[in-house]
Amino acid sequence: MDRLPKIGIPLIILFIALVILISKSAVTIGSGEAGVLYKTFGGGVVTDEPPLGEGFQLVWPWNKIFIYEVRQQEVYEKMTVLSSNGLEIKIDASAWFQPKYESLGKLHQEKSEEYVSRILLPAIRSSARSVVGRYTPEQLYSSKRDAIQEEIFEETSKIVDKQYIQLNEILVRDVALPPTIKEAIERKLRQEQESLEYEFRLEKAEKEAEKQRIEARGKADANRILSASLTDNVLKDKGIEATLKLSQSQNSKIIVVGSGKDGLPIILGNQ
Incomplete structure (x- = not known):
């Protein structure tokens, strides 16, 4: 009977240790997220295996999991850039993006969790400066907004595609000109x-x-x-035709042949 407490205490300690171990090892990855595994004693960031997927994950307590959102995200940016003639243009834009899933380990290893502020936003600013610098304020105000939106998207994509970022769309929400320039353009x-x-x-x-x-x-x-075409003979023929048609009418009448002007008949009647 005295031996039972001595056996029970180690079991309790083992159970508590097991609970702590599981709590330290268990990680839940949410919907639309993925995990990058970091092995403390095994070479650091795992880049040669797919990221850890959604759900419950168990890792050794001395390892770490860095969780990334892999759904499409949106980032807003307001910029001041120069037009082709050196005037300041304010642009309000947003970008739809997401990290490349299969390259998530490399993204974490090379760019870190701050990849949006370190890579994406600088690329958008650089592309916007380059694109807007090709156009005049008149072009930006009237007909070129869709064009600059597409060009900023293309130039930004070339930069971030190599940085493990998938750019889905660039939306230019507003292009603001200096008030005096805007008034002059509207007047024109x-x-x-x-x-x-x-x-x-x-x-x-x-x-x-x-x-x-x-x-x-x-x-x-x-x-x-x-x-x-109306010769005298034609007129006479037309007159005769009209007289003949009238003579066939049921109304009582008197026809005097050859007594009218130019020898045409005269029709006298009570109607």
């Missing part, structure tokens, strides 16, 4: 619009006048042809 655009409207009205009036001239010429030509 209004003047151009008014000029285009005036030219349109002139062109429309000219087309309408040309239409009326064509119609007038057509009527004049028709009248001239008709006048040339």
Whole structure:
């Protein structure tokens, strides 16, 4: 009976040690995350194996797991860059990105968990300065926003693709010009619009006048042809035809042949 406590105490100690060991070794990786394993006595960061996936993971207590979000993420950036003529342009942009899953170990080893601030944001700023520097404020304000968005995306992708970062999209949300430049551009655009409207009205009036001239010429030509074709004999024939048609009417009438002007019949009746 005296030996039972002596056996029970080591078992309790072993159980407590086992619980501590499991608590130190167990790691839960959440949804949309992955883990990079660091082996303290085994060469450091593991780069030749896939990252640890979601769920419950057991590692030796002297090793570590660094957890990364591998879903698409968004980062915002406000920049001041120069246009082609040296004016300051403020750009409000955001980037959709995610770390390359299979290269997560190398990303952690070479760039660390601060890869967004160390790699991605500097690459976006550099690309934005390069792209915006090719355009004038007028181009940026009016028609080139989609173009600079695509060009910033392409140039940033070339930089970060080699740094184990997958860039999915660059969105230029706003391009802000100096107030005086913006007012001057808007005034110029209004003047151009008014000029285009005036030219349109002139062109429309000219087309309408040309239409009326064509119609007038057509009527004049028709009248001239008709006048040339109406000889005395033709008029007499037309008159005779009309008289014959009237004579066939049921209304009572008197026809005097050869008593009208030019020898045409005269029709007298009570209707």
